[in-house]
Amino acid sequence: MPRSLTPPFFAALEDSRRILIAGMGGGFDVFCGLPLYFALRAEGRDVTLANLSFSTFSPLTPRPLAPALIEVTPRTPVRPGEYFPEAYLSRWLAMQGEPSSVYATEKTGVQPALAAYRALTDHLHIDTVILIDGGTDALMRGDEPDLGTPHEDAVSLCAVNELTGLRRFMVSLGFGIDSFHGVSHWNVLEATAELARAGAYLGSFSLTPELPPVQQYRDACEAVFGQMPRHTSIVNSSILSAIHGQYGDHHASERTHGSPLWINPLMAQYWCYELTAVARRLQYREALMDTVTMTDVDRVIGAHRASVAVRPRHTLPI
Structure with missing residues (x-):
């Protein structure tokens, strides 16, 4: 691609050398960052993976950096079939000769998450954080007709927004997937347009099946899905289907049978933003800052929704 047409996101990463790619919404979100991880590693960058985890950690699990943070390695105990995508990803990375630590933050409010991110970025001398949303x-800013599943995303966004002295970006992958949770993608494009006006939309680009980082992403997903057959990621299965040209009501996972899907080429596209501008749009950000538990987060979001005038639903006019 001519350099003059390269998405601004890559220009913004030009001087980044020690990068943290972190899944912001929990579950398998970190897997959505793997194409970027492999591409940046191939350029010689030092890249580390992290994820807000849905797994349950033993109180005896060592937490040397922060109370809400653990380092998952190939030696981390996991029972066969247990829901622990970070552990299976760590083992797969080790088999590929990649750095195998995957850092996991617990489901908490903003203050413990912020402490975890500060400890981790200081420990690793990180200069750039990329939050990944599957x-x-x-x-969603807070007054849309439906917010999807905002709790974990909002906590990660608010925590990383408070970090200083480093670059911060947010990248989403999987356009159309959140319609399952009621999100109107009219509002997604509205948000992108608003961020473009603010100079904070850094472009988009597609993942295609012949790209080596995409092939590594597919291999990682397939390997981990095989270890967790009852917990196959709907988000990543849908993205992989889109990458390989499936369209419409295509089901790659038994978990989606009976629910209509819209697999489409936009699901295979990264959308890139300056994180601070995304955080600034979040209407209940200040109210979230003192939260400690997910119960606190739920209370804040519920109170906001009860006090705000929810806008009418729009559908894409195409």
Whole structure:
């Protein structure tokens, strides 16, 4: 691609050398960052993976950096079939000769998450954080007709927004997936347009099946899905289907049978933003800052929804 047409996101990363790619919404979100991880590693960058985890950690699990943070390695105990995508990803990375630590933050409010991110970025001397959203609901500001599943996304967004002295970006992958949770993608495009006016939309680009980082992403997903057959990621299965040209009501996972899907080429596209501008749009950001638990987060979002005038639903006019 001519350099003059390269998405601004890559220009913004030009001087980044020690990068943290973190899944912001929990579950398998970190897998949505793997194409970027492999591409940046191939350029010689030092890249580390992290994820807000849905796994349950033992109180005896060592937490040397922060109370809400653990380092998952190939030696981390995991029972066969247990829901622990970070552990299976760590083992797969080790088999590929890649750095195998995947850092996991617990489901908490903003203050413990912020402490975890500060400890981790200081420990690793990180100069750039890229938060990854599997889907697009992290762009919801708070008065849309439906917010999707905002709790974990909002906590990660608010925590990383408080970090200083480093670059911060938010990237989403999986346009259309959050319609399952009621999100109107009219609002997703509205948010992107608003961020473009603010100079904070850094472009988009597609993942195609012949790209080596995409092939590594597919291999990682397939390997981990095989270890967790009852917990196959709907988001990543849908993205991989889109990458390989499936369209419409195509089901790659038994978990989606009976629910209509819209697999489409836009699901295979990264959408890139300056994180601070995304955080600034979040209407209940200040109220979230003192939260400690997910119960606190739920209370804040519920109170906001009860006090705000929810806008009418729009559908895409195409």
